[in-house]
Amino acid sequence: MFRIFSIFGKEFNFEAMARTKEFNEDQALDKAIEIFWHKGYNGTSAQDLVTHLGLSRSSLYDTFGDKQKLFVKSLQRYQQQNEESLKLLFENAENIKTALTEIFKQAVVESLQDRITKGCFMVNSAVELAMHDPEIGKIVHDNQKAVEEVFYQAIKKGQEYGQISDKQEARSLARFIFNNYSGIRVLARAGERDKQVYDDILKSIFALF
Amino acid sequence: MFRIFSIFGKEFNFEAMARTKEFNEDQALDKAIEIFWHKGYNGTSAQDLVTHLGLSRSSLYDTFGDKQKLFVKSLQRYQQQNEESLKLLFENAENIKTALTEIFKQAVVESLQDRITKGCFMVNSAVELAMHDPEIGKIVHDNQKAVEEVFYQAIKKGQEYGQISDKQEARSLARFIFNNYSGIRVLARAGERDKQVYDDILKSIFALF
DNA sequence: ATAATAACGGAACGATCGTTCCGTTATTAT
DNA sequence: ATAATAACGGAACGATCGTTCCGTTATTAT
Numbered sequence: 001m002f003r004i005f006s007i008f009g010k011e012f013n014f015e016a017m018a019r020t021k022e023f024n025e026d027q028a029l030d031k032a033i034e035i036f037w038h039k040g041y042n043g044t045s046a047q048d049l050v051t052h053l054g055l056s057r058s059s060l061y062d063t064f065g066d067k068q069k070l071f072v073k074s075l076q077r078y079q080q081q082n083e084e085s086l087k088l089l090f091e092n093a094e095n096i097k098t099a100l101t102e103i104f105k106q107a108v109v110e111s112l113q114d115r116i117t118k119g120c121f122m123v124n125s126a127v128e129l130a131m132h133d134p135e136i137g138k139i140v141h142d143n144q145k146a147v148e149e150v151f152y153q154a155i156k157k158g159q160e161y162g163q164i165s166d167k168q169e170a171r172s173l174a175r176f177i178f179n180n181y182s183g184i185r186v187l188a189r190a191g192e193r194d195k196q197v198y199d200d201i202l203k204s205i206f207a208l209f
Numbered sequence: 210m211f212r213i214f215s216i217f218g219k220e221f222n223f224e225a226m227a228r229t230k231e232f233n234e235d236q237a238l239d240k241a242i243e244i245f246w247h248k249g250y251n252g253t254s255a256q257d258l259v260t261h262l263g264l265s266r267s268s269l270y271d272t273f274g275d276k277q278k279l280f281v282k283s284l285q286r287y288q289q290q291n292e293e294s295l296k297l298l299f300e301n302a303e304n305i306k307t308a309l310t311e312i313f314k315q316a317v318v319e320s321l322q323d324r325i326t327k328g329c330f331m332v333n334s335a336v337e338l339a340m341h342d343p344e345i346g347k348i349v350h351d352n353q354k355a356v357e358e359v360f361y362q363a364i365k366k367g368q369e370y371g372q373i374s375d376k377q378e379a380r381s382l383a384r385f386i387f388n389n390y391s392g393i394r395v396l397a398r399a400g401e402r403d404k405q406v407y408d409d410i411l412k413s414i415f416a417l418f
Numbered sequence: 419a420t421a422a423t424a425a426c427g428g429a430a431c432g433a434t435c436g437t438t439c440c441g442t443t444a445t446t447a448t
Numbered sequence: 449a450t451a452a453t454a455a456c457g458g459a460a461c462g463a464t465c466g467t468t469c470c471g472t473t474a475t476t477a478t
Contacts, residue, residue, distance in 0.1 A: 018454035019444040040337060042251035046436050056457050057437080063455095067436065117340050126399040127336040128249060131326050140399050168413055175406055176413035182395045183388035190335040190349050197384055204377055204385035208417055227424035228474040255466050265427050266467080272425095276466065 025063060028053050032074040037121040040128050041071050072135055078121045079143050086150050096158030097209055100177065104205070107181065108198040111188030119189030123182050144178065151177050164209050173208070180205050234272060237262050241283040246330040249337050250280050281344055287330045288352050295359050305367030306418055309386065313414070316390065317407040320397030328398030332391050353387065360386050373418050382417070389414050 035044055035052045046067060050057055064070040086103075093099035111117070118124075122143055130137040151174035158164035164173075184201065192198070244253055244261045255276060259266055273279040295312070302308035320326070327333075335349040360383035367373035373382075393410065401407070 018446080018452070019456075020446095021455065022444095039341075040251070042249070043337075043341065045434080047434085056455085058439085058458085059456060061437065119336065123395055124336050126395060127328065127333050128252075130399045132248075132252070137400055141401075144396075144399065144401070168416060169409075172409040172413050175409040179392035179396065179410045180388055181392075183390075183392035186332055186335060186391045186395060187353075187388065190339045190353065191346055192350075192353070200378075200381040200384040201388045204381050204417060207377060208413060227422070227476080228426075229476095230425065231474095254464080256464085265425085267428085267469085268426060270467065 021059075021063075023053075023055055023059070026077075028055065028063070029074055029077050032070055033078050033121060036071055036074050037078075037118045037124065038116055040124060041067075042128065068133070068135075072139070075121065075125055075136065075139055079139060079146075082122070083143070083146055083150065086147065090150065090154040090157075093154075095163050096154050096161065097163045097206075099154070100158075100209070101202070101206060104181070104184070104202050107184050107188075108195070108202070111184065111198065112193060112195060114188065117188055117191050120182075120185035123185045124189065148174050148178050168208065176208070177205075230268075230272075232262075232264055232268070235286075237264065237272070238283055238286050241279055242287050242330060245280055245283050246287075246327045246333065247325055249333060250276075251337065277342070277344075281348070284330065284334055284345065284348055288348060288355075291331070292352070292355055292359065295356065299359065299363040302363075304372050305363050305370065306372045306415075308363070309367075309418070310411070310415060313390070313393070313411050316393050316397075317404070317411070320393065320407065321402060321404060323397065326397055326400050329391075329394035332394045333398065357383050357387050377417065385417070386414075 031053045032049065035048055039048065044067075046057065046060075049060060049067070049070070053060065055063075060070070064073060089103065090096065090099055093102075111119075122140065125136055126140040130140045152170055155164055155173050155177075156170040159166040159170055168176075180201065184198065187197070187201075240262045241258065244257055248257065253276075255266065255269075258269060258276070258279070262269065264272075269279070273282060298312065299305065299308055302311075320328075331349060331352055334345060339346040339349045361379055364373055364382050364386075365379040368375040368379060377385075389410065393407065396406070396410075
């Protein structure tokens with residue numbers, strides 16, 4: 001980007017500008033999330049990425065390094081977006097128990113309407129890659145801890161406000177909620193389209209609160 | 210296999226035998242289950258199969274057709290074995306609630322001791338392939354219904370015997386149990402090794418019974 | 419011993435994989 | 449207008465993929 005010429009003791013700070021990128025990196029990442037989410041890491045080819053992101057192979061590799069690095073960036077972006085929206089949801093909620101049920105109802109709606117059932121990108125990646133790629137394993141594990149913590153703080157607050165029964169420990173409930181959320185995403189990914197199945201699960205979960 | 214010669218009106222029924230297989234087909238399938246379970250479908254190469262099953266490429270293709278057919282056979286075998294052992298467990302159980310907790314405790318033990326965390330072959334396949342391969346999608350869905358039914362019958366029996374609270378519908382509880390079982394298998398696949406996490410989940414689940 | 423043939427070992431196939439390379443294009447400070 | 453250079457398009461790379469092919473081997477009824 002910069003070149004410094006030193007001639008006769010005088011320095012010339014010369015900067016040359018080059019062609020600008022014709023695409024937005026974050027938009028490209030969002031498209032990468034879409035296709036990795038749908039097809040998985042091993043199921044997505046370099047050609048799939050070129051076609052779906054709409055950039056050339058060279059631009060793709062110049063910008064993101066390689067397929068694995070692009071995947072990692074995509075998963076990290078997905079993680080941040082999800083954690084953020086989860087936090088926001090609880091922050092703006094008047095009633096924690098209602099907020100919790102809303103999260104699950106929303107997951108059910110998504111599971112039923114998804115034409116191409118994608119489930120959850122994080123769950124899919126955990127199953128496919130967590131144990132084979134340490135870097136992704138760490139993202140998955142960190143996400144688990146982070147989401148558990150969001151649930152935990154919310155539930156603890158709910159118990160203090162008397163919105164959630166305190167017969168169960170908040171930590172235990174948070175982990176339980178996380179577990180059922182994973183389960184539902186697997187069910188969706190497996191193609192379950194019977195609303196009654198999801199509703200039955202939700203009924204049992206919230207009998208505990 | 211058979212050739213019938215008809216010479217001068219007289220029939221000769223000639224049968225020739227050939228070399229016998231040097232491997233047991235079911236044992237080969239068990240090895241295929243192992244490697245597909247560990248690495249997934251797309252993560253397992255033909256070379257992996259040749260190496261791990263210990264047969265030549267030609268024997269592999271002569272016997273099982275192709276990679277997809279071998280995978281389907283492996284998954285079906287796994288399904289049958291699991292459904293069978295689940296049924297047996299409930300049949301021999303004196304107390305249904307105890308049997309249910311045993312199933313989960315066993316899953317936790319497996320999750321913690323697995324050196325190479327494999328999770329559940331059915332859950333892994335559901336996430337990786339159910340929506341991309343209709344044949345596998347059907348196996349996954351049929352398994353879900355079958356296992357749910359085993360849980361349902363067991364829980365109903367448990368409620369009749371007064372071993373399980375009947376505040377919750379048996380159908381609802383069966384689906385709930387299935388969901389948590391999936392969730393725990395994902396957690397294991399994600400590499401969770403903290404026993405407390407699993408125990409917290411189990412504690413919440415069985416607070417409902 | 420012979421004939422028939424499936425099982426076997428392993429080389430070879432075309433297709434596709436992820437990645438690199440290279441000539442061209444677009445951009446901007448000079 | 450020129451110089452510098454990153455972005456671009458797309459051909460090309462070696463490696464690996466799943467699968468097929470073929471000559472050899474082992475088996476058994478005859």
